[in-house]
Amino acid sequence: MEKTYSNKAIIVSLVLPGIITFIFAILAPIILSGYYSTTDFSGLGDFTFIGFDNFTELFKDKTFWTALTNSLLLAVGFIVIQHPLAIMMAALLDRKGKRAEGFFRAVYFLPNVISVVIIAYLWKFIFNANFGLLNNIVEMFGGKGNINWLGTGNAIWSVLIVLIWHGFGWGMLIYYTGIKNIDPVLYEAAAIDGCNNKSMFLRITLPLMKPVIQVNVTLAIIAALKQMETVYLLTNGGPGNETQFMANYLYKQAFSSFRYGYGNAISVVFVAICIIATQVLNVIFREREER
Amino acid sequence: MNDRVMKRSSFPIGKIIIWILLIAVAVIQIFPLVWLLDFSVASSNEMFTNGLLIIPKVIHFDNYVKAFVDGNFLLYLKNSLLINVLAVVLVLIISIMTAFATTRMHWKLSGTVRIIILLGMMIPIHATLLPNYVIYDKLKMTDTIWAILIPYIAFSLPQGLFLTSSFMASIPKEIEEAAIMDGCGIYRIIIVIITPMLRTSLVTVSIMTFLNNWNEFMMASTYLNTDKWRTLPFSVLKFTGLYSSNYAVQFAVMALTAAPMVIIYILLSKHITKGVAMGAVKG
Amino acid sequence: MKKLFSLVLVLAMILSLAACGNKDDDKTGDDNGTSPTTAPDDSSDDDATGEAVTIKVFTNLPDRTTGQGFVEQTLFDSYMAENKNVKIEVEALDDEAYKTKFKAYAAGTTMPDLVSVWGQPGFIDEVMDAGLLQELNAADYADYGFIPGSLDGFSKDGKLYGLARNTDVIGFYYNAKMFQDNGWTVPTTYTELLALADTINAKGIIPVAMDGGDKWPLYIYMTDLLQKIDGTGVMQKTADAIANADFSDPSFKKAAELLREAASKGLFQTGFETTDYGTAKNLFTNGQSAMFYMGSWEMSMATNQDIAPEIRDNIRVFTMPLIDGAQGKATDISAWNGGGYSVTASGAQKEEAIKLLNYMFKPEGWTKLAWENGVCMSAQDFSQFATGNETEVQKQFTELVKSATSLSGTPLGDMGTSEFKTQSSDLTQEVSIGVKTADEYLQGLAGASK
DSSP states (O other): HHHHHOOOHHHHHHHHHHHHHHHHIIIIIHHHHHHHHBBOOSSSSSSBBTTTTHHHHHHOOOOHHHHHHHHHHHHHHHHIIIIIHHHHHHHHHHHOOGHHHHEEEEEEEEGGGHHHHHHHHHHHHHHOTTTTTHHHHHHTTTTTOOTTTTTTTTTTHHHHHHHHHHHHHHHHHHHHHHHTTTTTHHHHHHHTTOHHHHHHHIIIIIIHHEEEEEEEEOOOHHHHHHHHHHHHHHTTTSSSSTOHHHHHHHHHHHHTTTHHHHHHHHHHHHHHHHHHHHHHHHHHHHHHHHH | OOHHHHHHOOHHHHHHHHHHHHHHHHHHHHHHHHHHHHTTTTTGGGOOOOSSSSSSSOTTTTHHHHHHHHTHHHHHHHHHHHHHHHHHHHHHHHHHHHHHHHHSSTTTTTTHHHHHHHHHSSSOOGGGGHHHHHHHTTTOOOOOTHHHHHHHHHHHHHHHHHHHHHHHHHHHHHHHHHHHHHHHOOIIIIIIIHHHHTTHHHHHHHHHHHHHHHHHHHHHHHHOOOOOOOHHHHHHHHHHHTTTOOOOHHHHHHHHHHHHHHHHHHHHHHHHHHHHHHHHHHO | OOHHHHHHHHHHHHHHHHHHHHHHHHHSSOOTTOOOHHHHHHSSSTTTOSSOEEEEEEEEEOSSSHHHHHHHHHHHHHHHHHHOTTEEEEEEEHHHHHHHHHHHHHHHSSSSSSEEEEEEEHHHHHHTTOHHHHHHHHGGGGGTTTTTTTTTEEEEEEEEEEOOOOOOOEEEEEHHHHHHHTTOOOOOHHHHHHHHHHHHTTTTOEEOOOOOOOOOHHHHHHHHHHHHHHHSOOOHHHHHHHHHOOOHHHHHHHHHHHHHHHTTTTBBBGGGGGHHHHHHHHHHHHSEEEEEEEEEGGGGGGGTTSSSSSHHHTEEOOOOOOOOOHHHHHHHTEEEOEEEEEEEEEOOOOOHHHHHHHTTTSTTHHHHHHHHHHHHHHBBGGGGGGGSSHHHEEEEEHHHHHHHHEEOOHHHHHHHHHHHHHHHHHHHHHHTTTOHHHHHHHHHHHHOOO
């Protein structure tokens, strides 16, 4: 038995396709990235090695810190707004949805199947300060309807709204399934003990959902760090660099400013931050791993 | 299911509020799409009105005709389907193989290999855009199906591996051990015993992979130079240039581009939602 | 599992259906489904006279059916009709996407044969320095009628690396009918312009549609103001300021303040800083705004069938009005030779691409077609192609260029490196919305120059 399970040839044949794909599409470009990050390569022509100059510059770069702050803000937005909302709606749907459960679930999830390109363009129209849907709604309720949704100060919140809106269905669905997996007997017992809905939610639903919440929170933070497409298409980091995110910033540096070396330095730091964040979360949620 | 609980707590006002809440969220989630459809049959200058929806004087289906023809819709749809189906199938195969090797087989580096590939989940794809271009260019792979298929597989693999290996861990070893006793080889065990038992997770992996890659456009527009392999999201980008002064057609092309996935979703919504949820909860 | 299989089955079915319905499209090699690029070629494969040649063109004109893209495509089509052995493959992307992809190409081993370039240091210097462009024989173009100086941006050390496509002038397009109906008059001073903005705003109409999302119209607006403040020497002054990292000259501050004043007084639409090109243009072409600040290539609006006739026929233009107490005259305009073409050094079909380029820029090529279609003013002498049927706005632009006493260039974006351009764009956007003060803006520019 042990012999079969440790047959080197079989092991190699099984892992090779995965490893090759990984090396080819992820590892090699990242190593190349690391290499370029120590150069002043513009993307064209010759370059020289400048050691860690790019990195020292990066840590002094205000926009980089803005981007990082925005990622964190987005993560907080997910955790504080999207997820509580998702859990609540999931609980409501589970307890009160009755026969319409399937319908609501399907509708809530719908935005997730639509391309980010479409979502971003659509919201650009919705946010338009002059003829957008949102300002029309504001006007309907008696407002002036000239709010500059993507303007300075508002832009980051508008981006948050879109991302929260887009991902809401996904989170809701996962929590919904988590709740469905809770044994109804627990609720019945609690009801007999005279618990009301609120305390049932707090004492049964939430504690039992802990592992699901942990996974979701981890995924949300990673998603917030990696955010690119929506921002790229919606604001491209503007106005100024207010809504800059790391992925978008490295793209901008490499492609608009012709600073490919610097862009790669950002991407190296970016990768490091993503990995560290995940490690930290893993440590925090360790007990779940040891389950 | 918990009728008794329901009865105790459901008095009309609370119930109404809850229903209003459920419906309100549904409206928020779906309204932008209704808006999209509405505008796609209007004419461009009707879009500057103040109402929530416009009632077009004439329903302009010709917007869709333009979008369909000029957008090369069928070609892009074919490319999208082909590339995504291939990506899904390959991700499934590689995930199962790697998951088996790293969770079941005994070898020193199994944990390391698994963790390294899982790290791929952390890697932002956009960091690889230009170095990858250089690599593909050197290998003469730009503008071929491989140029996007390979990164699509690579970036879906970590998630696929994650899900399949956590499902695999929950499959009792007794069955396959019995099979090995009977002289069954590893490959046979994977195909005949493991794969069927993984089916729920495989559905999930398929759906996740499909959803992730279907909408990708950054790599598609960088690695591909001609229409030969371009995918659906590209038609939206193309139209903003092509019809910059005709909003209605832009809306039509967006609606058209979204349609295939929405139709697939409506047909299979139960399985898709179930698949996604299973994945995340079990994972 | 069954469900998964049925899903795959359904997909496979759609796939095969799509494949059947689409055999023809499959062969289309060019970027754009609408253009008949390959059509003449299919029939000519047999009777080809020379060796079959495929020229790859990479262009920033994605709209192949109107405007400049149409002119370009028409030239390609006629070239293919005349040279049966040549097939032209077009890849077209919008400016921003174009530049990104251009960069990717540049990093690779082979580039398309003929590419769009901008004859401004911020774009072309790095490309020329890297040896990516093929030197052209300047003597070939002696009788092409290029306006003096128009090829300077495409040259380095006396060597020519590209040809300019257009002479671009920036101005305020306005809706003459709307002006007339409301009794508004074309402003002659900046103060009048801002006063007019108040009047128009009071009507619930947007005064000027501004594409601030792309940022470059904003720094061109700045340049336009500088031109009206200083009259001449704006290009040199800016170049010096960048070289010395010193923007303390009072003209810069004044211009920045005037830009901010315009924005704060509502000359532009709400949210102009995030409005993209298409949206800004649509505001104007749908009668939502009275004016539109954009370059002369948009003169083709006057012939664009997608635009309602009552607007299309009433498009006129004026340039930046005079500033009280400043030296600039009405004839000191903001104009430049920007976009153009180069042949790449690494392309597979250098010789053929040069032939195509020369064909395009024969005076009766681009210049004539662009002028006759009311698309834009080429960088060559187009006076010989006057038809008498020009649109009003075409005539106005011709007059502007003819009577110009000085041209500004686009120094704030293009006299520095790409890095400077990116920062200068961001900073101009920020100063226009008041996130940065004029002083912070100038400090920022100085910082970006280092």
